[in-house]
Amino acid sequence: MSVETGPNDKVSDKATKEAVISVQRWTDKLLTFRTTRAPGYQFVAGQFARLGLMVNGEMVWRAYSITSASGDDFLEYYAIIVPGGAFTTALAQIAEGDPVWVEKLSYGFMTADRFADGSDLWMLATGTGLGPFVSLLQERSTWERFRHLVLVHCVRQADELTYQDKFAALQEQAATLGLPATLHLVRVTTRDTAMTYPDQMHGRITTLLQDGSLERQVGLAIDINSSRLMVCGNPDMITETRELLRQRGLGPCRRNAGGQFITEDYW
Ligand SMILES: Cc1cc2nc3c(=O)[nH]c(=O)nc-3n(C[C@H](O)[C@H](O)[C@H](O)COP(=O)(O)OP(=O)(O)OC[C@H]3O[C@@H](n4cnc5c(N)ncnc54)[C@H](O)[C@@H]3O)c2cc1C
Known part of the structure; x- marks a missing residue:
C-alpha cells in the first residue's frame, strides 16, 4: 500500500x-x-x-x-x-x-544479465556496497545461472558483517530446492583482528586479491573464462580492484562487447 x-x-x-x-x-x-x-x-x-x-x-x-x-x-x-x-x-x-x-x-547496470558467459560470480563489497548483492542472491535465477557465487564482504569491525542470517537461510533454501550453485561467504575485517567467524579474513580486498589468499580461501581461481565480477562500494577499492583485474587480462563489461567485471562507486 x-x-x-x-x-x-x-x-x-x-x-x-x-x-x-x-x-x-x-x-x-x-x-x-x-x-x-x-x-x-x-x-x-x-x-x-x-x-x-x-x-x-x-x-x-x-x-x-x-x-x-x-x-x-x-x-x-x-x-x-x-x-x-x-x-x-x-x-x-x-x-x-x-x-x-x-x-x-x-x-544501474550491476545486473546478472550483463554477463554473456562465465560460471562463477564474484561479488566484492565494502560496507553498504553489500546492498545489490543481497537483492541478487534472493533471485532464483542467480542460483541457476552460476555454478559458484562468491560473496566477499569487507568491513572495519565484525559487527558490520550484517545479513548473516539471511545468507544462511538462502544457503539452506538453495540446498532444499536443489539449486545448482554454491554460495561461498567470505567475511573480511580491516581493523578488527579477532576471529568472530571461524573463516574470517583480515585486510583489504585488494591485498587479499593481490597475494592470492582470497582465491586460496575460496578454492577457486579468478580467470577470464570462468569468473565474472561485480565490485561495489568504496571508490578507492574499486579503482584498485579494476587495475588488479586488468593486470590479469579481465576487462570491464561494455554494451555488446563482453567483459568480465562491473563496478559501482557509492561516492
Ligand atoms: C549508485 C549509488 C548507490 C548507492 N547506494 C547506497 C546504499 O545502498 N547504501 C548507502 O548507505 N549508501 C549508498 N550510496 C551513497 C548514498 O547515495 C549517499 O551518498 C550517502 O547516503 C550519504 O549521503 P549524505 O547526504 O548523508 O552525505 P553526503 O553529504 O552526500 O556525504 C557524502 C560522503 O559520505 C561518504 N559516504 C557516502 N556514502 C557512503 C557509504 N555508503 N559508505 C561510507 N561512506 C559513504 C563519502 O565520504 C562521501 O563523500 C549510493 C550511492 C550511489 C552513487
Missing part, C-alpha cells in the same frame, strides 16, 4: 510517496529499512533507486541500492549514517510510518 499523496506532498511527478514499514538497526551507524512499494514499480536485482527525504522543508535525494527481491511487495534498503551528511542525518531518525519518496525509475 502506498501512502496517499496529498496536494502539498507532491514533490515530483517522477517519484511516489511511500511509507516506512520497518527499521532494523544493526549498529549505531547501520540500518536496514523497508518501505511500501507502489503498484507497478519495477526494478531488476542489482539496481538502485533515488530516494527523497524532506529535510528542513527541502527535498534531499540520494541513490540507494535496492536490497529486496524483485518479487517482494515492499522495498528494502541498507544504509550507513555518514556524520554530518544531509540525507543520512535525517535518515538516522527514521521510524515506521515516516514518508520516503522513491523515484519511479530504477537505475
Whole structure:
C-alpha cells in the first residue's frame, strides 16, 4: 500500500510517496529499512533507486541500492549514517510510518544479465556496497545461472558483517530446492583482528586479491573464462580492484562487447 499523496506532498511527478514499514538497526551507524512499494514499480536485482527525504522543508535525494527481491511487495534498503551528511542525518531518525519518496525509475547496470558467459560470480563489497548483492542472491535465477557465487564482504569491525542470517537461510533454501550453485561467504575485517567467524579474513580486498589468499580461501581461481565480477562500494577499492583485474587480462563489461567485471562507486 502506498501512502496517499496529498496536494502539498507532491514533490515530483517522477517519484511516489511511500511509507516506512520497518527499521532494523544493526549498529549505531547501520540500518536496514523497508518501505511500501507502489503498484507497478519495477526494478531488476542489482539496481538502485533515488530516494527523497524532506529535510528542513527541502527535498534531499540520494541513490540507494535496492536490497529486496524483485518479487517482494515492499522495498528494502541498507544504509550507513555518514556524520554530518544531509540525507543520512535525517535518515538516522527514521521510524515506521515516516514518508520516503522513491523515484519511479530504477537505475544501474550491476545486473546478472550483463554477463554473456562465465560460471562463477564474484561479488566484492565494502560496507553498504553489500546492498545489490543481497537483492541478487534472493533471485532464483542467480542460483541457476552460476555454478559458484562468491560473496566477499569487507568491513572495519565484525559487527558490520550484517545479513548473516539471511545468507544462511538462502544457503539452506538453495540446498532444499536443489539449486545448482554454491554460495561461498567470505567475511573480511580491516581493523578488527579477532576471529568472530571461524573463516574470517583480515585486510583489504585488494591485498587479499593481490597475494592470492582470497582465491586460496575460496578454492577457486579468478580467470577470464570462468569468473565474472561485480565490485561495489568504496571508490578507492574499486579503482584498485579494476587495475588488479586488468593486470590479469579481465576487462570491464561494455554494451555488446563482453567483459568480465562491473563496478559501482557509492561516492
Ligand atoms: C549508485 C549509488 C548507490 C548507492 N547506494 C547506497 C546504499 O545502498 N547504501 C548507502 O548507505 N549508501 C549508498 N550510496 C551513497 C548514498 O547515495 C549517499 O551518498 C550517502 O547516503 C550519504 O549521503 P549524505 O547526504 O548523508 O552525505 P553526503 O553529504 O552526500 O556525504 C557524502 C560522503 O559520505 C561518504 N559516504 C557516502 N556514502 C557512503 C557509504 N555508503 N559508505 C561510507 N561512506 C559513504 C563519502 O565520504 C562521501 O563523500 C549510493 C550511492 C550511489 C552513487
